[in-house]
Amino acid sequence: MGIRGLMSYVEDHSSQFFVDLKLRDTKIIIDGYALFHRLCFDSNVDLQHGGDYDSFTDVTQRFFESLFACKIHPYVVLDGGCDVSDKKLLTLKDRAREKIQVAHSLSVGGRGNLLPLLIREVFIQVLNKLHVDFVQCFSEADRDIMTLANHWNCPVLTMDSDFCIFDLKAGFCPLIGFQWKNLTVIKDTLHYYIPARRFSVDKFCSHFNNMNKALLPLFAVLCGNDYINLPALDTVVSRMSLTPGTSNTKGRKHQRILGLLNWLSNFNEPAEALNNFVKCLKTNDREMVRELLCGSMEEYQPSPVKLQDFFQHGAYVSPCATNLGLPEWIQLALAKGQLSPFVCDALSLRRTILQTQVENMQRPSAHVVSVSIRKVIYGLLQNSSPDLNNVSQSTVSKQPMAFSEVERIDKNIGTVVTHAVKLPEEYRELGRLTELSLSKRKSLLLETLKVKEGVLDPLPASWKLPVAVTCFWLQSLEAKATLHHVQALLMGMLCGQLHKMTREPDNEGLHVDGAKLLCDQFLKVKENKLQRKLNLDTAHVFCQWQCCLQMGFYLNQLLLTPLPEPDLTWLYSGTLVHGLSQELSASSSAESILSVCPRAWQLYNQLFHALKSAVPSECLSQKEKSKTRKKKPRKRDASRTKHRVGISLGTGSLHDHVSNSFGLLTVDDSEDHGQGPELE
Template identity: 80%
Template sequence: MGIRGLTSYVEDHSSQFFIDLKMRDTKIIIDGFALFHRLCFDSNLDLRHGGDYDSFTEVIERFFESLFACNIHPYVVLDGGCDISDKKLLTLKDRAREKIQVALSLSGGGRGNLLPLLIREVFIQVLNKLHVDFVQCFTEADRDIMTLANHWSCPVLTMDSDFCIFDLKAGFCPLNGFQWRTPTMIKDTCHYCIPARCFSVERFCRHFNHMNKDLLPLFAVLCGNDYISLPALDAVFTRLSVSPAAPNTKGRKHQRILGLLNWLSRFDDPTEALDNALKYLKVNDREVVRELLWASMEEYQQSPVKLQDFFQYGAYVSPCATKLGLPEWIQLALAKGQLSPFVCDALSLQRTILHTQVENMQCPSAHSISLPIRKVIYGLLQNSSPNLNNVPQSRGSKQLVAFNELKRVDKNIATVVTHAAKLPPDYWELGRLIELPLSKRQILLLETLKVKEGVLDPIPSSLKLPVAVTCFWLQSLQSRAKLNHVQALLVGMLCGQLHKMTSEPDNEELQVDGAKLLCDQFLKVKEIKVQKRLNLDTAHTFCQWQCCLQMGFYLNQLLLTPLPEPDLTWLYSGTLVHGLSQELSTSSSVENLLSVCPEARQLYNQLFHALKSAVPAEFFPQKSKAKKKKPKKNAVSLSKHRVGIALDTKSLHRHVSNRFGVLTLDDPEDPGQGSDCPSQGS
């Protein structure tokens, strides 16, 4: 939710509304959505190249290490899908439009904050690795967070202004005042604490003539939050001498907040205040507005969901999910973060949101390429429950359900109707999907990704799904991908293996040194790339790949992981892959690049050959035809330039097949702004 202008208002009066804390030896409830936004946007991470998930992972780890060092036990609560009443749809559309403008700014070298596509999945994977307790709610989490925090009498860590309204026993700490990067030692002890500021609702109400705390929810809905914005209330504000229109300046927003709070402080309870507000409306409007305001105020009351039962016993019961009649295994998988809010929205609303990336806005949305995967996901979800408004069907025939997809069309948003894929009868009942043998679930996944059985056998388990997704991506592009793009993605996938070699070395010292040297080279590539302009065509191509990975990841989860879930934290680093793509399109070769680490080179060969054997020749990028070279010495010079010192090393001849010479003669890539759409999805 969120009340417009309230965050900046209380910040401007922090000395009156906040208490200084030295936090340690406590539980804390963390608003997960707010946390991964803040960590991503406040850590100087690159946001133009599709996400440096490895760097983001390090930030998350440092955050929780600070908490553990101060004996703070975190409980992370994540939002799930949209409210099933869909009352926030207009707000969601407005935000989607804003993200398109931010993406457009970033693509041209401007500023802005836009989350990379897989940031949430990376966040959840890191929480699991660190054994941080977390839960994903079925819908928005604010009320559940408030209820849990009051049950345990511990503070909440968030940036949501709605927590100024909730009556929290231990208050809430804004993330921008939570100094986790600089823990301090408590005097005369060897213990550390985190300096923080805690908002006090008692101080806030005392400041406004000892206002009744029960009036705060009415203040929130009158002021306007994400759920309600009534033009009819403008008449009320006019009569109250409170600025009626949504103010454009900070000063006017604060004037409206101050005026409304001073006015409300005259009344003993919400009923009296609401009666006085509604008398300024037309008689015919009063009851309708009253019912709407009371319903909105319910959003600030205690939740029936008992998250403490989930954290203590692993039990999660959501009235919304129960009302929809969703299978029990789906409800629990959602609570454990094993299924995405994308699935939740498709189940409850038959509508999904496809988030815009930093892509070429002159091209169709990068999500277009992953449409066949999404159709299969919808096909699995369309028969989730008899309580949903699905089309009736019999065992002999099946009508396909329509799902609405909110996505970018040009530089605006639009709702596009997409029909679910027609699946074999074995997959018609979502509740029984968990009973299907692994082989059947794997067959559906591989057929969807256009991969034949056995192709992935030589591939390490952690990379089977990414390679399968890359096979799908190559076959779904309307025109052939560039070889340097494929090379860069595959080399980028090696980072996880290199990280294991360097962090937990169990090989010979020489091999570990090679891995460290290669990691250092990758860091240099990333540093150089950050300083250069974004090639929009290359960015769009990699955005398409990441869209395929996202939906392949979701489908694999929904099928109960017939392929091992890949470690996303080291799978894709945008600045590295963009930098490698440019390097491999000009003077560098894969052999030369990986020559310092034979293990990485060997793994790359496995990945490349798996792709080549899986993807029909007409879809696989070929080497560029070398131009005829008149002077012989020019040809020799070019050969030296392309292959470099790698061909002078004897080890290269021992480990790399001669057929990999095709990898050294790719077309150069223009590092500037792209003008034409790259290969488009079907």
């Protein structure tokens, strides 16, 4: 949720509404969504090249180490999927449009904040490594956080302005002002604390004529949160302003807030204020608006979900998930963060929102390349849809379900209809997926990714899924990829592995072997990012690879990880991969870059050989064509489901080589996109 302008208003009056704290030796409930945004955007993590997940991992680890040093026990609560009522859909679409504009700005060298595609998955992996307690709620987490914080009488750490409305016993600390980098020693002791500020709802209400706290939810919905946006409300609320007019946006928002709070302070109870408010509306609008406001005010009441049961006993019960009839293993996997909110949305709404990246806006969305993986995910999920509770299995098998995907179309958003793939009978009951053998689950995963198991057998476990995804990527791209793109990706994977190895005390011998020297060399490539202009074609290719990795990761999770989950925290560094790609396309070779570390060259060849086993070797051995040679333009079908053309690595094309290489899942493309992309 969120009330427009409220957080900046209370920050501007911090001396009146906040109390200074020396935070230590306490539990604290952390709004996970707010935290990973803050850590990503305020820590100089690169946002233009697709994500430096290693840098994000470092800053996240330092954050929690600061908490541990002060004996602060964090409990992280993450949002899940969208609200099943879908009452926030318009807001979500508006935000999706805004992200497209930010992505475009970043793509042409401008400014903006846009989360890298896999940042949430990386954040969860860091929490697991550090043994930080966390839970992923089925939908939005605000009410669950408030209820847990009051149960334990501990503060909340967030940036969500809704927490100015909740009546929290121990208040909340805004992430702005939470000085986790500035640990302070208590005088004459060895104990540390974190300087912080706590918002006091009592001080806030007393400032407005000792206003009843019960009026705050009405203030929130009248002021306008993510659920309420009615022109009729704006008209009436604008009349309540008691301050002089102002021309800037921030000033107008603050004027609106001040006027509403002063007006509400004249009433004793919410019902009294609500009755007076609706009298200002047209007669025909009154009951509809009253019902809408009352329903929205419920969002500030305690939640029926008891997160303490999850943290203490591992039990998670969501009335919403239960009402949908979801299998217990799905509910628990979602709570443990072992399944993505993407799965929540597909299950409950049959709609997903595909995140825009910093890509070439002149091309179709990078997510086009991974559509066949999503179709298999939808095929596994379709029999748990609430709309199918009373539909016979025979009807389901004849009619693959349609899912709506909200994604970028040019520089706007559009809704594209994608049909689930028709899977063999044994995969059609989501509740019994846990009963399938490992070989069955792995078979579906590898067939979807267009790779044979033998290709992956020689590889270390942590590289099997990334290499399988890369094989899929090479066979599914609709635009040109070159040999140096593949080499840069493989060396990027290698860098992460070497970096981890050099940090382990038992691997000091690797320093002599050149691993440390190679890591330092890679670091210099990363640091040269400011000297490079973003190559949009290269960025788009790597965005497509990340889309394949994301959906391959989700499918692997849904199939109960038949391949080990890769360590995403060190798998991809955008500035490194882009820099290596540039060096390789200019003059360097993979061998010359890796020559300082024979072990790295050996590992690289192992990865490259695996790709050669799945992709025709001539495609991986050719050099990029001369950039001065002109090519005839190729016509492309506008329908995204027909992007079956090959991707050239250098001069070779995969199209003629892979059609009979694997037992591919068959999808009736004629079922997809019966309607064209609908711009919104």
